[in-house]
Amino acid sequence: MEQMAAIDRAYNVADIAAIARRRLPPGLYDFIDRGAEDEVTRRENSESIKRILIRQRVGIDTSMRDITTQIGSVVQSMPIGLAVTGMVGLLHYKGEQAMASAAASAGVPYTLGSGNFAGMAECKEICGDLLWRQLYPCRTEALLQHHLGIARDAGVNNLVITLDSPQTGNREYMLRNGFMPGMLNRNAIREMLSRPGWLMRAIVPYYLHEGGLPEMVDLPDDIRGRFGDRKVPPNPPADDYSWDTIRRIRRDWKGRLVIKGISVPEDAITAADIGCDGVIVSNHGGRSLDGCIPSMSALPGVVDAAGSRLDVMVDGGFTRGSDVLKAIALGAKCVWLGRATTFGLVAAGQAGVERVLEIFRSEISRAMAMMGATSVAELNRDFLQL
Template sequence: MGSGQDTLGPPKVVNIEDLRRIARRRLPQPVFDYLDGGAEDEITLRENTRAFHDIRFRPRAAIALNKCDLSVRVLGQELSSPVMLAPVGYSRLMHPGGEVAAAKAAGEAGTAYILSTISGHKLEAVKAATKGPAWYQLYLLGGRGAAEAGIERAQHAGYSALVITVDTAVAGMRERDPRNGMKELLGESFLAKLPYLLEILAHPRWLAAFLADGGVPRLENIVVPGQGPMKLVDVAAALVDAAVTWDDLRWIRKVWTGPIVVKGILTAGDAKRAVDEGAAAVVVSNHGGRQLDCVSATIRALPEVVSAVDGRTEVLMDGGVRRGSDIVKAICLGARAVLIGRAYAYGLAAAGEAGVTRALAILRADIERTLRLLGCPSVAALDRSYVEVPNTWECQRATNENQ
């Protein structure tokens, strides 16, 4: 598999699923499954994507549009399209370019990149790589001291918003990971790695790039006072003590002076609480089906949250987005913009920066084509009248809001 643009164009790569297929070939199974998998029975993982299929479009016919305006403003910043890059931890395992490559591609495409705390590259280097907006996503890994130091560094480096992920009281049970020996592979014991090594050796290209990059990266943005950067293998255990509560938002607000985005909201009650705590935006998210399994697909939860915040804060969403038409549907239901996780990470794994660029180009072309077929001149003009949702969604929303 080459990494140039040629191998990423049609006929080989037409949609995001094509990038996923290349990623699956290129990555050793433990790394691919870490990226691709979800929690427990993966009900929510599947439902996130499937629920988009229940929404029907209501196009306006006989309208000719030469060009549509895809731009949006999120937290006062102009983006070229309503697609932002979600925080994806361990990106450097997928490709040595990791977070730097993804941020660069986002900037070139005129959109924003959100850097995960669990990053193999220094947050300063990631910010320097992009000409677009960059946000920093915070986990309280390594305790409050490490978090405060991370926030201060992010502020100093020029990140324009802080994203607090609130759905990760502990790490979800992603059953593919223990089966693949993910923990053993990231650890230091050679003996413990042995049963899993054959699969790694079967991917010599990935292995060579990984070794040339220095092997398992340290987490340069989680510097535990007196101990230095956290090891990747220690993350799952550290998450147990890292649950973010509403009380934490108060001290975080004192350290971080910019806008705060609360990521991981699924209900009207939590949305209202986030607004009361001063969130400038909320992200309707179930972590891509990686945390609590059997929660609602995010596209189903979106209308309830939009109605609850009633314009007092911006609403973003993520989960299951694989096509531009999914993004258009989310905007019609009230999202200001959409975050993509796996859709760009498959591209990153397939071909580094060029793969992320290709993923963004596919989605952009999809959105533009969908708008033209809908007879809608711009993303800003999309509204509820362009879609039809199942009656059961409406009934459920009314029940939930009255609880």
Template structure:
């Protein structure tokens, strides 16, 4: 059966459609990880080693996945993670995805490196998006970006701390995305020529292709090599926890620290005043060979306890994975590649349809596991055969 005759339902369905629609370098940018992509694979594969316990003959009428995430009501314990350049995957892609998230009652996160600015996204939805930022060398510019986010109505800041330098994502070199020579340019042109629908819908009608939150600071911001140069010049490898304490003083509302894999780092984030931490290895895009996030979650959740909310990012591919993560201590999960693939394949409609599948899977899993609420999920409700890292 032709792929186009298959109704997309799963993340893998949307991934295959996205691969057909996108230029190869854009698909690889979303799909790929660092080096040999060991951690990228482990993030998803390790979920399979966690088995839910099926409990029967319990009153599960009225089961609900509703919860709160950093004080915000959510219809399920899930938020759309920040993804850079999402506006290159569909026309004004961040706006489309934010609308889908709002329709399903879950938070949407805007990346520092988004095509659409915070203002453009928040003007399109009733509930302001969360905003993600890195520590930049220019602290005055950090303050400026924070003020812009605040003025746009955002009150939840995700601060990513696992990117002092970019990881080696070899696919981006193999497909010419980050190259400057003639061979790279020819490769990209051929890939663009093979994606005419994307070229017209996004490449032409989706302009301007600027990094909206960095407007005026990235020379020739529509050029990916200019973006790479900005990253290399502004990301700060000298940042320490003292800088996070400084950041805490700058931001007047909810702070979520993203990118911790070790207990001591999670506790340090809480000590700096963060309301939440995200157990994350950047989707396997930074240091390859580190442990999966789901293997690290139980230890961090136990150590943090009720001092802050613990989230998980990486490897979540369906509602069952969401339930597994919550049972092991997560307040909620962040998904990145799943919504980006759905966006690339079918725009806002695709993201909305995928979120509905996640919601249905969570509801069925709760009911068949014999609980009425995600808050009833505990580590005793899973059989965990993972080697705890």
């Protein structure tokens, strides 16, 4: 009840992040919010969006404006989607199901990550064609084939492979605060105990209903187990993949294939040459390689190089409907949200994610009317002062 009241008084993404900050152990808030090393890319992701200005056209009837868009054969109610954010099942009880349900009710796609606590089949049931699946390159061919098989069996069409993190980003704050798998320290335990409301909502229900922390599902039996189970070997990122790996996946995966983590035109061209269907211009929200080009600055070059052959999408730093419209005007088909929807989940579960999506919907619609555009398809660079 109290959660609902707070979320109803949240008028923008910053308000929702503030609620999440109050609810979460500080180290977990940092896990969502912060970036790698000096956080240059994390900051520039949002600032480079704000530096682009809109050329407002007036005197245009926008009363019938249309904010829907289509990716592949699937129509979505607006040009945004829920980016993959791993571990959300530990931020909120059954967090992935809540994210999936909010996405489905808003008519936008949800990307389920690997290392998931909710099964792909269950999420497919919730989201239908709006469910996307993300994988990192796998350490073995057997694991890759296992994941592809599960996605195929669940009937997922859009497969996203993240290429920007052959190593985990250098997130020094996590070493300090101790919120890392396998190294929960005294500080982390003290912080968790300082947020009993969060513990009761997010963690205790797993013990009550499932007898312990949730299981990482959709994995082969030998590496499947509950989160934190010492018998389950850690699965460090692979760093021995190359574009040949993507060529092999392209051969084996008949659905749509999207590469996430593209920053430069050359790589988008390679993805197109291999026969991928889309790319997501992304730097992992500034969580991986600090100092790399912010997404919004990278976007136009990628669109110019490969936009006619690929669906070019983008993420990183989007907090307003007008931010989204700028990216669409630069040639993106869809903007993916990472932190914004994760904060919504922490603030009020499914209702919090729905609130974030509702805020984006109203901001997109309002800004589109005021900039003089009648449809997403009509947006182009003439609407921007670059």
